Amino acid sequence: MAGHYLMEIRAQQAQGPYALVGACFGATVAYEMARQLLAAGEVVAFLGLIAPTDRGGSEAGEPLVRTPRAVRRAAALANLVQERLNVYRRDMQGQSLGERLRYLVRKVQSLSTTATQPHGLKGAGRELNQLEVYRANLQALDSYVRLPLTGPLVAFEILETEPSGPEVAEVANRSGIDWQDYWQGPLPIHVTAGKDSGDMLAGAHAAGVARVLNERLRIAFEQSVNAASAAPARQTDASA
Secondary structure, three states: OHHHHHHHHHHHOOOOOEEEEEEOHHHHHHHHHHHHHHHOOOOEEEEEEEOOOOOOOOOOOOOOOOOOHHHHHHHHHHHHHHHHHHHHHHHHOOOOHHHHHHHHHHHHHHHHHHHHOOOOOHHHHHHHHHHHHHHHHHHHHHHOOOOOOOOOEOOEEEEEEOOOOOOOOOHHHOOOOOHHHOOOOOOOEEEEOOOOHHHHOOHHHHHHHHHHHHHHHHHHHHHHHHHHHHHHHHHHHHHO
16 A cells, blocks of 8 residues: 555655655555655655554464455444444433334335335435444554664654543553654654544544644754755765
8 A cells, every 4th residue: 555655656756755644554554665765765854643553563474364355344234233233222221112113114224215216225325334344444554564764754743532531641652653663863753632543533532633734834844954955064064
């Protein structure tokens, strides 16, 4: 994924400095994109990870077993049915037997009506696709080996959720990853409102994330421009 995304980006902008931001699973993809750019000698002005997942590497090096699509769809359908049954079970809590029967009849009638309409099951198909993508993402994370970042990276910063309880002592350690093992430079961590990456990027919470990113991107690009303009002067001094 990182390689494909970089091909698209570099078709529009052949050289850095680049700015990359990813959330949750996408944070891992953004990290790997930055690593590949740095390894190619490109300048990454800003790498921002929003509530990055700490999942990864548990199945690194193991051969990838490709599951037939029919099996994947069946597994996704089973998960979807299980989710629906859990919702129905919660809805029926506290109801009498008669109320439960009427509830189930309404659900069956609704499903029958939906199934007979043109494109009536399109929404269910979309959910199945989303479940397949989710499972593929987990498989990708489990096989991913995170390597250190080395090269002209101007700013590497993390946006985390607000601490939610006395058990959270240090926000810097909440992701479960010691990022200093992968990057030896400064590592600012910004705390914004939200329970997870999705909540951070929704509604009023998104404005807080936008304010942080706007300011940090401005600073990072100012620093990258200053570093680029200072480079010839340093070379002249050295030659002198």
